Amino acid sequence: MSDADPAPASGATSAASAAVTGDAAGADAARGNRGGIQLINVTKRYPGQSVPAVDDVTMTVPSGEIVVLLGPSGSGKTTMMRLINRLIEPTSGKIIVAGQDALGLNPVELRRHIGYVIQNAGLFPHMTVATNIGLVPQMLKWDKDRIAARVDELLELVDLDPATFRGRYPRELSGGQQQRVGVARALAADPPAMLMDEPFGAVDPITREHLQDSLLRLQEELGKTIVFVTHDIDEALKLGDRIAILDKGSRIAQYATPQEILLHPADDYVEQFIGGGQAMRLLKFSRVADVPLQQVPEARPEDDAAAVRDRIAAGSTAFAIVLDERRRPVRWIHPEDLDGVTGPIGTRGMPTATPIRARNTLQQALESLIQIDHETVPVVGPRGVYRGTVTLATLQNAIRDMKERTRARRRGADAT
Amino acid sequence: MISLEGTVSFWEYLGSRRERLWFETWQHASMVFQTVLAALVIGVLVGLLVYRSERLSALATSTAGVIFTVPSLALLGLLITPLGLGVAPSVVALTLYSLLPIVRNTVVGLSGVDRTLVDAARGIGMTRTAILLRVELPLAWPVILTGVRVSTQLAMGIGAIAAYVSGPGLGEQIFSGLARLGGANAINMTLAGTLGIVLLALIFDGCFVLIGRLTTPRGIRV
Ligand SMILES: Nc1ncnc2c1ncn2[C@@H]1O[C@H](COP(=O)(O)OP(=O)(O)OP(=O)(O)O)[C@@H](O)[C@H]1O
Ligand SMILES: [Mg+2]
Numbered sequence A: 001m002s003d004a005d006p007a008p009a010s011g012a013t014s015a016a017s018a019a020v021t022g023d024a025a026g027a028d029a030a031r032g033n034r035g036g037i038q039l040i041n042v043t044k045r046y047p048g049q050s051v052p053a054v055d056d057v058t059m060t061v062p063s064g065e066i067v068v069l070l071g072p073s074g075s076g077k078t079t080m081m082r083l084i085n086r087l088i089e090p091t092s093g094k095i096i097v098a099g100q101d102a103l104g105l106n107p108v109e110l111r112r113h114i115g116y117v118i119q120n121a122g123l124f125p126h127m128t129v130a131t132n133i134g135l136v137p138q139m140l141k142w143d144k145d146r147i148a149a150r151v152d153e154l155l156e157l158v159d160l161d162p163a164t165f166r167g168r169y170p171r172e173l174s175g176g177q178q179q180r181v182g183v184a185r186a187l188a189a190d191p192p193a194m195l196m197d198e199p200f201g202a203v204d205p206i207t208r209e210h211l212q213d214s215l216l217r218l219q220e221e222l223g224k225t226i227v228f229v230t231h232d233i234d235e236a237l238k239l240g241d242r243i244a245i246l247d248k249g250s251r252i253a254q255y256a257t258p259q260e261i262l263l264h265p266a267d268d269y270v271e272q273f274i275g276g277g278q279a280m281r282l283l284k285f286s287r288v289a290d291v292p293l294q295q296v297p298e299a300r301p302e303d304d305a306a307a308v309r310d311r312i313a314a315g316s317t318a319f320a321i322v323l324d325e326r327r328r329p330v331r332w333i334h335p336e337d338l339d340g341v342t343g344p345i346g347t348r349g350m351p352t353a354t355p356i357r358a359r360n361t362l363q364q365a366l367e368s369l370i371q372i373d374h375e376t377v378p379v380v381g382p383r384g385v386y387r388g389t390v391t392l393a394t395l396q397n398a399i400r401d402m403k404e405r406t407r408a409r410r411r412g413a414d415a416t
Numbered sequence B: 001m002i003s004l005e006g007t008v009s010f011w012e013y014l015g016s017r018r019e020r021l022w023f024e025t026w027q028h029a030s031m032v033f034q035t036v037l038a039a040l041v042i043g044v045l046v047g048l049l050v051y052r053s054e055r056l057s058a059l060a061t062s063t064a065g066v067i068f069t070v071p072s073l074a075l076l077g078l079l080i081t082p083l084g085l086g087v088a089p090s091v092v093a094l095t096l097y098s099l100l101p102i103v104r105n106t107v108v109g110l111s112g113v114d115r116t117l118v119d120a121a122r123g124i125g126m127t128r129t130a131i132l133l134r135v136e137l138p139l140a141w142p143v144i145l146t147g148v149r150v151s152t153q154l155a156m157g158i159g160a161i162a163a164y165v166s167g168p169g170l171g172e173q174i175f176s177g178l179a180r181l182g183g184a185n186a187i188n189m190t191l192a193g194t195l196g197i198v199l200l201a202l203i204f205d206g207c208f209v210l211i212g213r214l215t216t217p218r219g220i221r222v
Helices: A006-022 A024-031 A079-083 A107-112 A127-138 A145-158 A175-187 A205-222 A231-240 A260-264 A266-274 A276-283 A303-316 A362-371 A392-415 B011-015 B018-050 B054-070 B072-084 B086-112 B117-124 B128-166 B170-178 B188-213
Strands: A038-046 A053-060 A066-070 A092-095 A112-116 A193-197 A227-232 A242-246 A252-256 A319-322 A327-332 A377-380 A386-390
Touching: A024 B170, A038 A079, A053 A079, A053 B018, A066 A231, A066 A319, A079 A092, A079 A193, A079 A227, A107 A112, A112 A175, A127 A145, A127 A175, A145 A175, A145 A392, A175 A193, A175 A205, A205 A231, A205 B011, A227 A231, A231 A260, A231 A276, A242 A260, A242 A266, A252 A260, A252 A266, A260 A266, A260 A276, A260 A392, A276 A362, A303 A319, A303 B086, A319 A386, A362 A377, A362 A392, B011 B188, B018 B054, B018 B128, B018 B170, B018 B188, B054 B086, B072 B086, B072 B128, B086 B128, B117 B128, B128 B170, B128 B188, B170 B188
Parallel strands: A066 A227, A066 A242, A112 A193, A193 A227
Antiparallel strands: A038 A053, A038 A092, A242 A252, A319 A327, A377 A386
């Protein structure tokens, strides 16, 4: 958490992107334990209040994950956030950010390394979009050109055209655009962690959906540690790698993955929170990344036809997938396509359908599978890099497995 | 019968006293400018010191209000004892009168700044000073500027009364005119002083409109 931090951090992002193309393990190492957050027995009692707003909470937010705090009004969600960036001080307990005791750090310094997005964006109305976004870099004494370049980069990242938007004032933006700028501002100095307090609470459902998708796409590239507050169960299920369902005084009723919460609500309180329609929700909120993918033989355009035929014969599917030089899927290739061919396979084969992303939901995968004429769809990770494939059977098996596992666990729990 | 011997037309009067009138107008403008500037600095500082506490804000505003209710002639008279005649009591009295609108508007302006914005500023790691200079003051500025404008108009009028303690400015014309009412050029003198002040007030106000335009970012212009 030194002044010099942001520069290497932004370097790490590009290093990570390079590593992803090569091997996923390298990317994970590059991310390292940059921004994990831990609350240990944290209590916050506001002056003059009889019950604590946050009562003896212990919780770990793993590095690089989105953790959603979900709970009714007054359950202490905002209080927990503000404890993390020290806008308020805990009455007791310990808070660790990126491996360091937050209470031992200079609060101003700490906040510059934790992005903060609040409801209604909280943009400064007297500053242009560019100035708003450039505030933290400016405080970190970046030079003008670097800030300007960063502002444009961030506007692109949140899908706003820099030329159109950098000179505008917040009131000249729609609510959704303001939220985007708010997110861009929080990302400005490439902080390893972000706190987002109901950032999409005040926009219409369609824009909201769109903002959520953008956030997931961003997260896929950036791998930030994000604490996200919402009232909305569907938003929580969609965005969260993990969800903490809070009761009064921030009692954590359940802290688990969306799947687990849907399949195995910890108690009546949680059950009441998630309501019915669990099977559809499972499809809607499980990610493609969470199910075992089907692996098919791989080939490159320059590979020798005979070698590819052998690979297909050795594999479990009747075809192989052709990847380009950056490992992005391009075509399916069947042995028939290679009849009598010698030398490189070149551009033979049939183009794949638009790949689905590992971050996509099973529902989206199902949608794709129903619409295309091949039984298989490729799945890609960050920067379109090939991960595996899904079929209808993959989805069916995945849902069956989830149910099996839960049933087994329940039986186990009942037996004890 | 009152003797009007030596009385000339208003235009002739202006022509014959041109240099003196220019000088007094200049003095008046400069006195108002300087006192309002002093009041701006003091008023904003006071505002900054008190706006976080409701009790202190009320105290500061009502103190300024009490000074405000002292009749100007009386205040000037009272200031003669410690400060003597001339520039000193005039400047002090004008500064004191100019304080109220500025203090009050600074407090109102600063406490009117949306708390969530200050929160956002803290949340992204701005220091106390940075928040004040880059968020709170700029957002309160239009309101403070309105206070300064009101103060200026006040100082223009009250500045005329400074002539009572031999202060500088156009008040001299008015007072002399009133003192020899019926005498030669009495009306001309009073008229010249009054019109001069009105004219100055209009020019200053025009400047404020311009300053307001130039210093208020497009994002918060109404
Ligand atoms: N500054 C404060 N002073 C005193 N009490 C406070 C303060 N801020 C919050 N509280 C109290 O602490 C409790 C938790 O508030 P908090 O804002 O953390 O809830 P929340 O979960 O964010 O609610 P919401 O969903 O409505 O935003 C509430 O009972 C609230 O009244
Ligand atoms: Mg809240």
